[in-house]
Amino acid sequence: MSSTATHQPTLLLVDDEQNILSALRRLLRSEGYRIFTANSGAEGIEILKTETVDVVISDQRMPGMAGVDFLRAAREIQPDCVRIVLSGYTELQAVTSAINDGAIYKFLCKPWDDAHLKANxxxxxxxxxxxxxxxxxxxxxxxxxxxxxxxxAERSDQVQIRSEALSVFHEVLDALPVGVIGIDAEGLIAFCNDTAMTQLSGYPIGLGQRADAALPADLLGSATETVIDNTPLSITRAPLGQHSTSRGHLLALLSAGTFQVREGD
Structure with a gap:
């Protein structure tokens, strides 16, 4: 079916009487419609196969094909066109059936009132x-x-990947022979690996606790060494946020002799 960049409202008039088609054309020529005419249902069907039509108006009594039968065929070709019967014969049973099954939108009578027809x-x-x-x-x-x-779905995949990466990170963190404690910008303990929990087993460490209430004072100051439960520990501190949006700092606690250099290495 043909189409244009700006679609002009298109009307198809179907009637076996040429004088009716001519009268309708004269009446509607000033309305801005693109108008096609056909003298039979068969001609109307051929037009519908090649042109996009918005509204179809058909007579009911025509040789070869009744109006409602033509409009049923029109619905199959262009389901979205609005279909109207314009006829001087009521044939209520056929028209009512067509209205009920959606083949036609409205029934209008001949002779018509010009203003009423234009409005419809x-x-x-x-x-x-x-x-x-x-x-x-x-x-x-x-x-x-x-x-x-x-x-x-993409975000879900990303979350899944990050979740798996975080799980791996926690496994690696817990496997380290170095105690690692994360303290956020508000001074709360954000994480603590298994080694740190062992090194500080005598202290009530828990996630979300204030670090100054749960950790030995030496860890929060500037000391580089401390002794806990007769075990010497080296202390290093590193700020967070250089490569992420995290804020706070990390404490790393290294027991003496954790990494021993073998002779000859």
Whole structure:
């Protein structure tokens, strides 16, 4: 089906009487519609196969194909076009059935009132516009949801990787023969490895506790050595935040003889 960058509201008129089509064209020529006409349902179907149509108006009694049957076929070709019957014959059963199964949107009678017909056609175009806008918004929402799901999946993967890396880090930290204690910017104990817990087994160390209440005073001052439970410990301090957003400092406690240099090394 043909399309343009700026779509012009398009109307298809189907009637086996040429004078009716001519009268409708004259009535609607000033409304700004792009108008196609067909003298039968078969001709209308061929137009629908090649052109995007917003509103279809069809007579009911036509040779070869009744209006409601044509409009059912139109629904199969272009489901979103708004379909109207304009007829001098009511044939209530056929029309009511078509309305009930969604084949037609509205039934209008001949002869028509010009203002009433124009208003109903304008309403049909507004209905089509709203349907198109709802579809556009739905597609946009789906696209945004797909992007969000992809972003969440990516973030989830990143969190998983970081979680695994953190688990490895804690395993390595606990395996070190050096006691390591992390103290945050507020003076609270942020972490403490197994070696430090062993070295300071006599002190009530716990995560979230104030360091000045749980640790020996020597560790919080400037001393480079201390003795705890008759074990000499070397103390080193390093600030946090040089390569991360963490704030505070690390204490490293090294027992004498932990790393011994063998003769000949």
């Amino acid at each position: 056609i304008a309403e049909a175009f507004e209905r089509r516009h709203m349907a198109d806008e709802n579809r556009r918004l739905t597609e946009e929402l789906k696209r945004k949801n797909d992007q969000l799901e992809a972003l969440l």
